Amino acid sequence: MIEKTDLQYEKTVLIGIVTKNQGEDKLEEYLDELEFLTYTAGGEVLKRFTQKVDMPNPKTFIGSGKMNDVKEFVDEHEIGTAIFDDELSPAQQKNIEKILKCKVLDRTNLILDIFAQRAQTSYARTQVELAQYEYLLPRLAGMWTHLERQRGGIGMRGPGETEIETDRRIVRDKIALLKKKIEAIDKQMEVQRGNRGQLVRVALVGYTNVGKSTLMNVISKSEVFAENKLFATLDTTVRKVVIRNLPFLLTDTVGFIRKLPTQLVESFKGTLDEVREADLLLHVVDISHPNFEEHIDSVNQILDEIKSSNKPTLMVFNKIDQYKPEVIDEDDLVTEKTTAHNTLTDWKRTWMNRMGEDVLFISALEKENIEDFRKKVYEAVRKIHITRFPYNNFLYPEYDTYGEEQE
Ligand SMILES: Nc1nc2c(ncn2[C@@H]2O[C@H](COP(=O)(O)OP(=O)(O)OP(=O)(O)O)[C@@H](O)[C@H]2O)c(=O)[nH]1
Incomplete structure (x- = not known):
């Protein structure tokens, strides 16, 4: 095993750039995420450095003036690690290390480090x-x-x-x-998956920290590790869940992230097979996160990469208990430029327009709308079951709809 980068108690600075056509507030949001990643890895961020550039400096990624500022701070505060929000070329990493005389990591490095810890x-x-x-x-x-x-x-x-x-x-x-x-383990897992019989397979997918494991616990009443750190779940957990009398398999998978290192997507192919072979995806979204729409795009991009974007999907917007409506600027009100998505109802309308009924707004933690969630999952699984076994749907004859359960 390659030695882990030990960030424990290490003082850290973050460095990010924004190109001319990107917004600077986006960069702050990206650095918020990088700071959370750093915290997850055990580091403490003392300062962020940002720079607006036409394009990254091929030798040192940021310009020499900004590098001097970073150097000064690193020396003065005995910083152990400088973390860049983008992938550095091997030469850039070496050049910067020579200047700063501290450990220099890029985003990929940091994510790999967290995966190694987890x-x-x-x-x-x-x-x-x-x-x-x-x-x-x-x-x-x-x-x-x-x-x-x-x-x-x-x-x-x-x-x-x-x-x-x-x-x-x-x-x-x-x-x-x-x-x-x-490869050998993947083969074994393939056999195991084959042995799981013909139960419908449902996979929880979503950006890291959106609440997939919490939802898994709520729905399957199992104890899956949930923590307010990124990538709490690296190993796939599969549980047999029964809603009413309808059994199916529910899988909790590794969380996705913006710019997930390609090496990781590549080597986690076996784990992602669970997603690829699922009949139904529950795409969980943290609606309280300011960047949640971008998170949805990142997840869709990875689903695309692993050829799983055309599966039946329920969009599950979680953490509604924490959702805060955007503050509307009074000037915007006057010019009627108010955001169309200020309330949960607005978001609901938009997503229902896009996806019909396959949209849910819940709180896994506060157990809000969980009954609705169970009902939607039940109906989606039942639909797949009936399509798969058209002559065998007498298995669940007593339910035409979820609401008609007979005790
Ligand atoms: N406020 C609020 N917090 C929630 C909700 N659901 C989950 N959380 C919290 O969000 C954090 C992350 O939850 P997890 O269930 O570990 O998230 P995950 O998507 O499995 O995370 P990864 O393993 O990183 O992919 C935990 O601190 C949960 O308690 C919710 O509905 N509301």
Whole structure:
């Protein structure tokens, strides 16, 4: 296992850029998320640095003036880690490290680190390890390899290159080995999935921290780990759930995030198979988050990547207990530019226009509208069941609709 970046109690600064055509308030929101990621990894953010640029500096990502400001702060406050909100090239990372003389991480690095901390099972650990090595491979030449350190960092040519090549080969071999290990586990899991019989499969999907595990607990009355940190769930949990007399399988999956490192999507393919093979998706959204629409887009993008975007889907807007209507600017009121989505009813109308009845507004924590939720899930599962077994729907004869249960 690659050594984890230990951010515990480490003082950290965040650095983000915004290009001319992006809004600066968006950047603050992105950095809020990066700060939450840093907190999840165990770091404490002392300051954020932002810069508006035409394009990132190819050598140091941010301009030299801003870099000086960062350097000054890093020295003065003995900062251990500088975290960039975007992926840095191996050369940029090395150059910045030389200037700041502290650990320099990018967003991918940080997410990989959190995944490494959170992986519970040997399968999850293997998947993260693979992603870490794939991230490491193109960066080897830019890193302080053991030989380079021995030679005090002088010279990268001649024998140094050979050494790096050896390191590369070791990493490549390791990657091949991990891939084999994962393939073997994937095969086992495929068999297990096949053995689960013909029950309808439902998967909870959504951005990280939206409340998927909490909802899983509410609906299946099981105890799935839920925590106000990102990526509490890395391993897939599958539970058999029975609503009324209708059994189905419910899966809680790893949370998605904006710019999820491609290495992770790649190595978590097996885990994401649960989503790919699901008959119904419950796309959970945290409606109290200011960026929730963007989160929906990120999730849809990943669903697209894993060819799962055309499945029957219920949109479940969670955390309605925390939803705060947007404050309307009085000037906007005068010019009638008021936002069309100020209340939950507005949002409901918009989403029902887009998706018909497949939209729900709930609070998993406060158990608001949970009965509605169960009813919608019941009806959606029943519909799939009937389509799948057209001659066998006598299995659940007593329910034409959810409301007609007979005791
Ligand atoms: N206010 C409020 N908080 C909620 C609600 N549902 C979940 N939470 C909280 O949101 C946090 C994240 O919940 P989880 O269930 O772990 O979220 P998740 O989507 O499984 O998270 P990942 O594992 O990161 O993907 C926890 O602190 C929950 O208590 C809700 O309806 N209202």
